[in-house]
Amino acid sequence: MKAKIKVTLKNGVLDPQGKAIVGALGSLGFAGVNGVRQGKYFEIDVAETDKSKAEAAIKQMCEKLIANTVIENYDIELA
Amino acid sequence: MKSAVITFPGINRERDMMLALEATTGHKPISVWHTEATLPDVDLVVVPGGFSYGDYLRCGAIAARSPILQDIRAKSLKGLKVLGVCNGFQIITEAGLLPGVLARNAALKFVCREVKLKIENNQTFFTNKMAKGQIVSCPVAHGEGNYICDAETLKALEGEGRVVFRYAEGTNPNGATNDIAGIVSASGNVIGMMPHPENMIEAIHGKVDCRPLFESLLAA
Numbered sequence: 001m002k003a004k005i006k007v008t009l010k011n012g013v014l015d016p017q018g019k020a021i022v023g024a025l026g027s028l029g030f031a032g033v034n035g036v037r038q039g040k041y042f043e044i045d046v047a048e049t050d051k052s053k054a055e056a057a058i059k060q061m062c063e064k065l066i067a068n069t070v071i072e073n074y075d076i077e078l079a
Numbered sequence: 080m081k082s083a084v085i086t087f088p089g090i091n092r093e094r095d096m097m098l099a100l101e102a103t104t105g106h107k108p109i110s111v112w113h114t115e116a117t118l119p120d121v122d123l124v125v126v127p128g129g130f131s132y133g134d135y136l137r138c139g140a141i142a143a144r145s146p147i148l149q150d151i152r153a154k155s156l157k158g159l160k161v162l163g164v165c166n167g168f169q170i171i172t173e174a175g176l177l178p179g180v181l182a183r184n185a186a187l188k189f190v191c192r193e194v195k196l197k198i199e200n201n202q203t204f205f206t207n208k209m210a211k212g213q214i215v216s217c218p219v220a221h222g223e224g225n226y227i228c229d230a231e232t233l234k235a236l237e238g239e240g241r242v243v244f245r246y247a248e249g250t251n252p253n254g255a256t257n258d259i260a261g262i263v264s265a266s267g268n269v270i271g272m273m274p275h276p277e278n279m280i281e282a283i284h285g286k287v288d289c290r291p292l293f294e295s296l297l298a299a
Binding site: 013014016017019020064065066068070071 | 136137140144173178179180182183184185186187225227228229254
Protein backbone atom coordinates (compact mmCIF):
# COMPACT_ATOMS: atom_id res chain seq x y z
CA MET A 1 0.00 0.00 0.00
CA LYS A 2 1.01 3.60 -0.50
CA ALA A 3 0.60 6.31 2.06
CA LYS A 4 0.57 9.97 1.17
CA ILE A 5 1.57 12.10 4.10
CA LYS A 6 1.39 15.84 4.50
CA VAL A 7 3.41 17.44 7.27
CA THR A 8 2.55 21.03 8.12
CA LEU A 9 3.63 23.49 10.76
CA LYS A 10 1.14 23.90 13.59
CA ASN A 11 -0.85 27.11 13.76
CA GLY A 12 1.13 29.86 15.41
CA VAL A 13 4.55 28.38 14.61
CA LEU A 14 6.59 30.94 12.68
CA ASP A 15 7.22 29.90 9.07
CA PRO A 16 10.04 32.12 7.76
CA GLN A 17 10.20 30.14 4.48
CA GLY A 18 6.51 30.84 3.87
CA LYS A 19 7.15 34.52 4.51
CA ALA A 20 10.01 34.56 2.02
CA ILE A 21 7.73 32.96 -0.58
CA VAL A 22 5.10 35.66 0.04
CA GLY A 23 7.79 38.27 -0.67
CA ALA A 24 8.94 36.49 -3.85
CA LEU A 25 5.38 36.14 -5.14
CA GLY A 26 4.87 39.85 -4.54
CA SER A 27 8.00 40.72 -6.51
CA LEU A 28 6.71 38.55 -9.39
CA GLY A 29 3.63 40.74 -9.50
CA PHE A 30 1.14 38.39 -7.79
CA ALA A 31 -0.97 40.78 -5.79
CA GLY A 32 -3.23 39.85 -2.91
CA VAL A 33 -1.27 36.91 -1.44
CA ASN A 34 -2.32 37.00 2.21
CA GLY A 35 0.04 34.30 3.40
CA VAL A 36 1.97 31.12 2.54
CA ARG A 37 2.59 28.18 4.86
CA GLN A 38 5.17 25.71 3.61
CA GLY A 39 5.00 22.00 4.41
CA LYS A 40 6.38 18.62 3.37
CA TYR A 41 4.89 15.76 1.38
CA PHE A 42 5.95 12.11 1.65
CA GLU A 43 4.94 8.96 -0.23
CA ILE A 44 5.67 5.79 1.70
CA ASP A 45 5.29 2.41 0.02
CA VAL A 46 4.69 -0.41 2.51
CA ALA A 47 4.37 -4.17 1.97
CA GLU A 48 1.41 -4.43 4.35
CA THR A 49 -1.89 -5.05 2.49
CA ASP A 50 -4.27 -4.70 5.44
CA LYS A 51 -5.42 -1.10 5.50
CA SER A 52 -5.84 -0.70 9.24
CA LYS A 53 -2.50 -2.36 9.98
CA ALA A 54 -0.78 -0.20 7.37
CA GLU A 55 -2.39 2.91 8.80
CA ALA A 56 -1.27 2.03 12.32
CA ALA A 57 2.29 1.45 11.12
CA ILE A 58 2.39 4.71 9.15
CA LYS A 59 1.04 6.60 12.15
CA GLN A 60 3.90 5.19 14.26
CA MET A 61 6.39 6.27 11.58
CA CYS A 62 4.95 9.79 11.65
CA GLU A 63 5.09 9.98 15.43
CA LYS A 64 8.61 8.58 15.68
CA LEU A 65 10.37 10.19 12.72
CA ILE A 66 8.47 11.78 9.84
CA ALA A 67 7.02 14.66 11.89
CA ASN A 68 8.27 16.50 14.95
CA THR A 69 4.98 16.76 16.80
CA VAL A 70 6.22 19.62 18.97
CA ILE A 71 5.78 21.98 16.00
CA GLU A 72 4.29 19.88 13.19
CA ASN A 73 0.98 18.21 12.34
CA TYR A 74 0.68 15.27 9.95
CA ASP A 75 -2.13 14.01 7.77
CA ILE A 76 -2.15 10.46 6.35
CA GLU A 77 -3.98 9.33 3.22
CA LEU A 78 -3.82 5.63 2.28
CA ALA A 79 -4.28 4.35 -1.25
CA MET B 80 37.23 13.62 33.71
CA LYS B 81 36.86 11.06 30.94
CA SER B 82 34.91 12.19 27.92
CA ALA B 83 33.74 10.96 24.54
CA VAL B 84 32.86 12.92 21.41
CA ILE B 85 30.33 11.38 19.03
CA THR B 86 30.75 11.73 15.28
CA PHE B 87 28.05 11.25 12.66
CA PRO B 88 28.39 11.58 8.88
CA GLY B 89 28.25 15.32 8.17
CA ILE B 90 29.47 16.44 11.60
CA ASN B 91 32.39 18.85 11.21
CA ARG B 92 33.16 20.30 14.66
CA GLU B 93 34.27 17.11 16.37
CA ARG B 94 37.97 17.92 16.13
CA ASP B 95 37.51 21.43 17.55
CA MET B 96 35.55 19.93 20.42
CA MET B 97 38.14 17.23 21.10
CA LEU B 98 40.98 19.77 21.07
CA ALA B 99 39.05 22.06 23.44
CA LEU B 100 38.33 19.21 25.86
CA GLU B 101 41.95 18.09 25.83
CA ALA B 102 43.34 21.63 26.21
CA THR B 103 41.11 22.44 29.18
CA THR B 104 40.74 19.15 31.06
CA GLY B 105 44.10 17.58 30.23
CA HIS B 106 42.44 14.36 29.10
CA LYS B 107 42.19 13.31 25.49
CA PRO B 108 38.56 12.47 24.73
CA ILE B 109 37.59 9.21 23.06
CA SER B 110 36.23 9.56 19.54
CA VAL B 111 33.09 7.46 19.03
CA TRP B 112 31.60 6.68 15.61
CA HIS B 113 27.79 6.74 15.47
CA THR B 114 27.34 3.08 14.52
CA GLU B 115 28.81 1.91 17.81
CA ALA B 116 26.06 0.58 20.03
CA THR B 117 27.74 1.14 23.38
CA LEU B 118 29.55 4.12 24.85
CA PRO B 119 32.97 3.71 26.43
CA ASP B 120 33.16 4.22 30.20
CA VAL B 121 33.17 8.03 30.43
CA ASP B 122 31.86 10.84 32.67
CA LEU B 123 30.78 13.12 29.81
CA VAL B 124 29.52 12.65 26.27
CA VAL B 125 29.63 15.55 23.83
CA VAL B 126 27.53 15.65 20.68
CA PRO B 127 29.34 18.28 18.57
CA GLY B 128 28.24 20.62 15.82
CA GLY B 129 28.01 20.20 12.08
CA PHE B 130 25.40 19.02 9.62
CA SER B 131 24.68 15.40 10.45
CA TYR B 132 23.11 13.62 7.45
CA GLY B 133 23.06 16.93 5.59
CA ASP B 134 20.21 18.13 7.81
CA TYR B 135 17.91 15.80 5.79
CA LEU B 136 14.28 15.63 6.98
CA ARG B 137 14.95 18.01 9.90
CA CYS B 138 18.28 19.03 11.40
CA GLY B 139 19.36 16.35 13.86
CA ALA B 140 16.39 14.05 13.12
CA ILE B 141 18.28 11.16 11.53
CA ALA B 142 21.24 11.24 13.95
CA ALA B 143 18.79 11.23 16.87
CA ARG B 144 17.60 7.75 15.79
CA SER B 145 21.10 6.21 15.53
CA PRO B 146 22.18 3.28 17.72
CA ILE B 147 24.61 5.31 19.85
CA LEU B 148 21.87 7.78 20.80
CA GLN B 149 19.86 4.95 22.35
CA ASP B 150 22.79 4.18 24.66
CA ILE B 151 23.31 7.88 25.41
CA ARG B 152 19.63 8.21 26.33
CA ALA B 153 19.72 5.13 28.60
CA LYS B 154 22.90 6.27 30.37
CA SER B 155 21.74 9.88 30.67
CA LEU B 156 18.83 8.60 32.73
CA LYS B 157 21.41 7.16 35.13
CA GLY B 158 23.27 10.46 35.42
CA LEU B 159 25.77 10.47 32.55
CA LYS B 160 26.60 14.08 31.65
CA VAL B 161 25.64 15.00 28.09
CA LEU B 162 26.55 18.22 26.27
CA GLY B 163 25.06 19.00 22.85
CA VAL B 164 26.48 21.95 20.92
CA CYS B 165 24.79 23.42 17.82
CA ASN B 166 23.84 20.41 15.68
CA GLY B 167 24.45 18.41 18.87
CA PHE B 168 21.75 20.49 20.62
CA GLN B 169 19.41 19.83 17.68
CA ILE B 170 20.20 16.10 17.85
CA ILE B 171 19.57 15.71 21.58
CA THR B 172 16.30 17.66 21.43
CA GLU B 173 15.17 15.50 18.49
CA ALA B 174 16.12 12.48 20.62
CA GLY B 175 13.97 13.77 23.47
CA LEU B 176 16.82 14.34 25.94
CA LEU B 177 15.82 17.99 26.16
CA PRO B 178 12.41 19.59 25.47
CA GLY B 179 11.56 21.87 22.54
CA VAL B 180 12.74 22.31 18.95
CA LEU B 181 15.39 24.32 17.13
CA ALA B 182 13.43 25.80 14.23
CA ARG B 183 14.57 27.74 11.17
CA ASN B 184 16.12 31.11 12.05
CA ALA B 185 13.39 33.75 12.07
CA ALA B 186 15.24 35.90 9.51
CA LEU B 187 15.86 32.80 7.32
CA LYS B 188 19.57 33.49 7.05
CA PHE B 189 22.38 31.24 8.21
CA VAL B 190 24.16 33.27 10.89
CA CYS B 191 27.91 33.05 11.47
CA ARG B 192 29.00 35.72 13.90
CA GLU B 193 29.92 36.52 17.48
CA VAL B 194 27.13 36.97 20.03
CA LYS B 195 26.99 37.91 23.70
CA LEU B 196 25.91 35.20 26.09
CA LYS B 197 24.56 35.85 29.56
CA ILE B 198 25.19 33.10 32.11
CA GLU B 199 21.77 32.68 33.71
CA ASN B 200 22.56 29.58 35.74
CA ASN B 201 26.07 29.02 37.14
CA GLN B 202 25.14 25.88 39.07
CA THR B 203 25.61 23.45 36.17
CA PHE B 204 28.47 21.13 35.23
CA PHE B 205 29.38 23.47 32.35
CA THR B 206 29.01 26.88 34.07
CA ASN B 207 30.21 26.46 37.65
CA LYS B 208 33.36 28.52 36.99
CA MET B 209 31.26 31.45 35.76
CA ALA B 210 29.48 34.16 37.72
CA LYS B 211 25.69 34.37 37.52
CA GLY B 212 24.79 37.21 35.17
CA GLN B 213 28.26 37.26 33.61
CA ILE B 214 28.29 38.14 29.92
CA VAL B 215 30.77 36.46 27.57
CA SER B 216 31.45 36.52 23.85
CA CYS B 217 30.82 33.33 21.89
CA PRO B 218 30.56 32.50 18.18
CA VAL B 219 27.42 31.05 16.57
CA ALA B 220 27.10 29.35 13.18
CA HIS B 221 23.68 27.91 12.39
CA GLY B 222 20.62 28.12 10.19
CA GLU B 223 18.23 26.51 12.65
CA GLY B 224 18.67 27.90 16.14
CA ASN B 225 15.29 29.43 16.88
CA TYR B 226 14.39 27.73 20.15
CA ILE B 227 10.67 26.97 20.39
CA CYS B 228 8.69 25.07 23.02
CA ASP B 229 5.13 25.00 24.32
CA ALA B 230 4.01 27.47 26.99
CA GLU B 231 4.06 24.89 29.76
CA THR B 232 7.66 23.85 28.99
CA LEU B 233 8.75 27.49 28.78
CA LYS B 234 7.21 28.17 32.19
CA ALA B 235 9.07 25.18 33.66
CA LEU B 236 12.40 26.16 32.05
CA GLU B 237 12.16 29.75 33.29
CA GLY B 238 10.69 28.88 36.69
CA GLU B 239 13.26 26.20 37.48
CA GLY B 240 16.30 28.19 36.34
CA ARG B 241 16.88 25.81 33.46
CA VAL B 242 17.73 28.52 30.94
CA VAL B 243 21.52 28.34 31.26
CA PHE B 244 22.53 30.74 28.48
CA ARG B 245 20.63 33.70 27.04
CA TYR B 246 21.60 35.92 24.10
CA ALA B 247 22.41 39.31 25.62
CA GLU B 248 22.66 42.93 24.53
CA GLY B 249 20.33 42.51 21.56
CA THR B 250 22.45 39.83 19.91
CA ASN B 251 19.72 37.16 19.52
CA PRO B 252 20.70 35.88 16.05
CA ASN B 253 17.75 33.61 15.32
CA GLY B 254 14.55 34.80 17.02
CA ALA B 255 14.77 32.23 19.84
CA THR B 256 11.98 32.42 22.42
CA ASN B 257 13.03 34.55 25.42
CA ASP B 258 16.53 34.84 23.85
CA ILE B 259 17.22 31.24 24.91
CA ALA B 260 20.66 30.04 23.74
CA GLY B 261 21.06 27.00 25.99
CA ILE B 262 19.11 24.92 28.50
CA VAL B 263 19.64 22.16 31.05
CA SER B 264 17.47 19.13 31.79
CA ALA B 265 15.45 18.93 35.01
CA SER B 266 17.91 16.27 36.17
CA GLY B 267 20.81 18.72 35.63
CA ASN B 268 23.02 16.35 33.64
CA VAL B 269 22.03 17.23 30.06
CA ILE B 270 22.91 20.62 28.55
CA GLY B 271 22.22 21.84 25.02
CA MET B 272 23.39 25.12 23.51
CA MET B 273 23.49 26.65 20.02
CA PRO B 274 26.72 28.72 20.31
CA HIS B 275 30.19 27.21 19.88
CA PRO B 276 32.22 27.71 23.08
CA GLU B 277 34.91 25.33 21.77
CA ASN B 278 35.88 28.08 19.33
CA MET B 279 36.62 30.74 21.96
CA ILE B 280 39.12 29.20 24.36
CA GLU B 281 42.58 30.01 22.97
CA ALA B 282 44.42 33.21 22.11
CA ILE B 283 44.37 32.21 18.45
CA HIS B 284 40.55 32.35 18.59
CA GLY B 285 40.80 36.07 19.41
CA LYS B 286 39.23 35.71 22.84
CA VAL B 287 39.26 33.10 25.60
CA ASP B 288 35.86 33.97 27.09
CA CYS B 289 34.53 30.41 26.97
CA ARG B 290 37.51 28.66 28.55
CA PRO B 291 35.95 28.71 32.05
CA LEU B 292 32.99 26.73 30.68
CA PHE B 293 35.28 23.82 29.90
CA GLU B 294 37.24 24.32 33.14
CA SER B 295 33.89 23.90 34.92
CA LEU B 296 33.97 20.26 33.82
CA LEU B 297 36.88 19.63 36.17
CA ALA B 298 34.88 20.71 39.20
CA ALA B 299 31.72 18.89 38.13
